[in-house]
Amino acid sequence: MTASALARGIVARRRPARRGALRTAVLCLVAALLSVVAGGRPAFALIELDVTQGSIQPLPIAIPAFIGGGGEDAQLAADISQVISANLRRSGLFAPLDPASFIERITSADQTPRFQDWRVIDAQALVTGAVIRQPDGRLRAEFRLWDVFAGEQMTGQQFFTTPDNWRRIAHIISDAIYERLTGEKGYFDTRIVFVDESGPKDRRVKRLAIMDQDGANPRYLTRGNDLVLTPRFNPTSQEITYMAYTADQPRVYLLNIETGQREVVGEFPGMTFAPRFSPDGQRVAMSLQDGGNANIYVLDLRSRRTTRLTNTAAIDTSPSYSPDGARITFTSDRGGSQQIYVMGADGSNPQRISFGEGTYSTPVWSPRGDLIAFTRQYQGKFAIGVMKPDGSGERVLTEGFHNEGPTWAPNGRVLMFFRDTPGPNGGPQLWSVDLTGYNEYRVPTPAFASDPAWSPLMN
Amino acid sequence: MNAIRSVSQGGRYALLIAAALMLAACASKPGADAAGGLGGGALGAGGAATPGSAQDFVVNVGDRVFFETDQTEVSSAGRVTLDRQAQWLQQYPRYTVIVEGHADERGTREYNIGLGARRSSNVKNYLVSRGINPSRIRTISYGKERPVAVCNDISCWSQNRRAVTVLDNAGS
Numbered sequence: 245m246t247a248s249a250l251a252r253g254i255v256a257r258r259r260p261a262r263r264g265a266l267r268t269a270v271l272c273l274v275a276a277l278l279s280v281v282a283g284g285r286p287a288f289a290l291i292e293l294d295v296t297q298g299s300i301q302p303l304p305i306a307i308p309a310f311i312g313g314g315g316e317d318a319q320l321a322a323d324i325s326q327v328i329s330a331n332l333r334r335s336g337l338f339a340p341l342d343p344a345s346f347i348e349r350i351t352s353a354d355q356t357p358r359f360q361d362w363r364v365i366d367a368q369a370l371v372t373g374a375v376i377r378q379p380d381g382r383l384r385a386e387f388r389l390w391d392v393f394a395g396e397q398m399t400g401q402q403f404f405t406t407p408d409n410w411r412r413i414a415h416i417i418s419d420a421i422y423e424r425l426t427g428e429k430g431y432f433d434t435r436i437v438f439v440d441e442s443g444p445k446d447r448r449v450k451r452l453a454i455m456d457q458d459g460a461n462p463r464y465l466t467r468g469n470d471l472v473l474t475p476r477f478n479p480t481s482q483e484i485t486y487m488a489y490t491a492d493q494p495r496v497y498l499l500n501i502e503t504g505q506r507e508v509v510g511e512f513p514g515m516t517f518a519p520r521f522s523p524d525g526q527r528v529a530m531s532l533q534d535g536g537n538a539n540i541y542v543l544d545l546r547s548r549r550t551t552r553l554t555n556t557a558a559i560d561t562s563p564s565y566s567p568d569g570a571r572i573t574f575t576s577d578r579g580g581s582q583q584i585y586v587m588g589a590d591g592s593n594p595q596r597i598s599f600g601e602g603t604y605s606t607p608v609w610s611p612r613g614d615l616i617a618f619t620r621q622y623q624g625k626f627a628i629g630v631m632k633p634d635g636s637g638e639r640v641l642t643e644g645f646h647n648e649g650p651t652w653a654p655n656g657r658v659l660m661f662f663r664d665t666p667g668p669n670g671g672p673q674l675w676s677v678d679l680t681g682y683n684e685y686r687v688p689t690p691a692f693a694s695d696p697a698w699s700p701l702m703n
Numbered sequence: 704m705n706a707i708r709s710v711s712q713g714g715r716y717a718l719l720i721a722a723a724l725m726l727a728a729c730a731s732k733p734g735a736d737a738a739g740g741l742g743g744g745a746l747g748a749g750g751a752a753t754p755g756s757a758q759d760f761v762v763n764v765g766d767r768v769f770f771e772t773d774q775t776e777v778s779s780a781g782r783v784t785l786d787r788q789a790q791w792l793q794q795y796p797r798y799t800v801i802v803e804g805h806a807d808e809r810g811t812r813e814y815n816i817g818l819g820a821r822r823s824s825n826v827k828n829y830l831v832s833r834g835i836n837p838s839r840i841r842t843i844s845y846g847k848e849r850p851v852a853v854c855n856d857i858s859c860w861s862q863n864r865r866a867v868t869v870l871d872n873a874g875s
Contacts, residue, residue, distance in 0.1 A: 445853040471848055473812060492801075492843060494816075515820065515844065518813040531817065533844070536775070536824035538817040559817030575814055581773070582814050605811040619811050626811075648811050664808070666855030695812070 300680065302339035303425065305332060306367035308350045309343070310387070311374040317383075320410050321375040324385065327414035328371065328421070331432045331458065334676070335422065335658070336683030341367055353386055362392040369398075371421060375410075382406055385413045389421050399424045411460055416703055431653035432457060435699040436660065437475040437484050437501075438674060440464065441692035445668055452486060454501060457653075457698070459674075459688035465501060474518060475499075476697045480525035484697070485509065487517045496530050498545075510543040510550055518561045522569055522589075529553070529563035529572060540574055540591075553591035564608045564616075565589065566633070573597075573607040573616050573633070584618055586633055597635030606649050609633070612656035615679075619648045619661075628661050630679065641681040646672075651698045660687065662694040755795045757870050764791045768826060770864040772807070775821040777829055785826060788868055789833035799871040802826045804844040807860035812846060819844035819866075826866040841871065 312321030353374030373387035419430030602622025671692035768781030804823030
């Protein structure tokens with residue numbers, strides 16, 4: 245834990261309340277803060293989770309099954325704690341302990357744990373929680389995060405929701421724990437939009453699909469009639485941009501994932517592709533094909549004005565904005581092979597930044613601004629890596645037969661990409677890896693899947 | 704000391720769950736091989752291609768040219784094929800064509816779309832240089848989305864790096 249996180253002390257902070265104007269208020273939850281100070285000690289915690297170092301020792305954390313009422317609710321409560329445990333484990337920053345090692349049995353949401361029982365099994369943090377059915381059928385879910393060595397509650401919150409939203413509750417609680425212990429925002433209450441692939445390799449059917457970041461709740465957004473590629477989230481709303489071959493006219497589209505409403509982005513004389521939103525969600529940068537050349541354009545979604553950003557006899561594509569919106573990184577073969585460039589958001593001063601061996605493409609700027617992720621092809625292998633925006637500090641995170649198309653978790657600590665396998669029966673699957681290059685996990689999908697794009701935090 | 708500090712209720716969250724838009728998985732197979740690049744299809748068993756037919760174009764003229772890795776220039780072998788295509792199209796002016804540009808799978812998706820587009824554009828330009836009216840030629844790029852050969856081998860990849868001239872109104 246960073247010093248600033250420590251300094252925040254033991255009284256949990258309130259989540260900012262926000263109303264989503266367009267949103268379906270299915271999950272109407274009231275977050276209250278639960279705070280118990282045991283023993284009245286000073287706000288001093290021993291938990292140290294320094295996430296600034298390259299190699300991270302995961303923090304041992306105990307997450308006993310949440311307490312439920314009877315039957316179904318007990319199962320739900322246990323499921324919530326399991327989703328929390330899986331989220332934290334996948335992050336690589338936490339090592340959830342085996343429940344078989346637990347000495348104390350938590351039987352009440354309000355009890356102060358016997359910290360000694362958790363110290364002897366080396367738990368540094370403890371999460372307790374309960375799910376209580378309300379008279380109106382809704383659930384009240386609550387949790388407390390304890391600093392075992394200091395013997396104090398670090399944070400606590402409760403939520404009211406309908407039972408079918410239990411996974412979101414688990415993700416929101418995971419984010420609260422992650423943030424409290426690392427000092428950084430979490431990324432668990434997020435979704436992934438991707439391309440679902442079915443059918444034989446030479447006749448693939450591709451559909452847009454969306455799911456939770458852990459692969460749960462997948463559903464389709466298109467029916468597979470048209471070839472669809474490269475969906476990307478609007479950072480500010482429930483909207484995606486993607487490319488579709490509708491009526492054999494390859495173009496960039498916008499899709500509102502709540503209403504299903506779809507529209508073409510701009511009126512261009514040729515094929516448009518490789519779209520990506522600006523950080524404010526008000527513009528879409530993309531490539532426009534003109535004969536043998538592709539150049540980068542930006543369309544202002546409000547004024548509908550189009551601005552041309554590049555003008556070369558090359559393929560300029562895959563634009564991605566810096567989080568402050570001031571710069572754009574992109575792929576170009578203007579120098580003879582695919583390489584990564586950075587230019588001003590107005591197209592000024594393009595500079596090549598990739599100078600390693602091989603070719604570089606699919607640059608994506610980290611939401612933190614500090615790194616650009618890319619795909620590198622070298623000696624027949626495809627790697628996912630990161631470099632600083634000036635091209636220095638290049639690191640490969642994973643390399644193999646075919647890895648492509650990184651997308652960043654909103655906190656800039658984890659990347660998702662797709663990994664393809666060779667041969668007629670091969671196909672792509674989604675994987676995640678953290679910035680250290682460790683903690684590589686396959687993300688479950690219903691079928692083959694490619695082109696993942698991570699949403700911003702939903703809450 | 705020992706106080707239970709209860710902080711007042713937080714705000715009310717209106718969280719989104721896009722419950723609508725559960726588009727059913729109507730798995731209708733895409734129709735004919737519009738994008739497969741096989742043009743007029745194969746020659747029927749034992750049948751000779753009728754001059755001026757789609758089969759004639761595919762079998763006797765050759766509907767496709769191939770490219771080296773990451774290259775978009777038409778090769779000398781390709782120019783021979785395109786010369787035949789131009790001659791044939793001049794002989795049968797009722798046809799318009801779509802030139803489909805393709806890339807192999809050993810590249811990244813967006814760049815490969817650009818690569819396929821440049822290949823189809825170069826083929827179009829060559830046909831135009833051989834006297835075909837540009838208004839008869841449309842181009843499209845499928846990038847690496849429509850491989851014809853799916854093995855994991857150079858022999859397959861080289862078949863996929865192609866530009867295919869498809870008769871647009873072969874039925875008429």
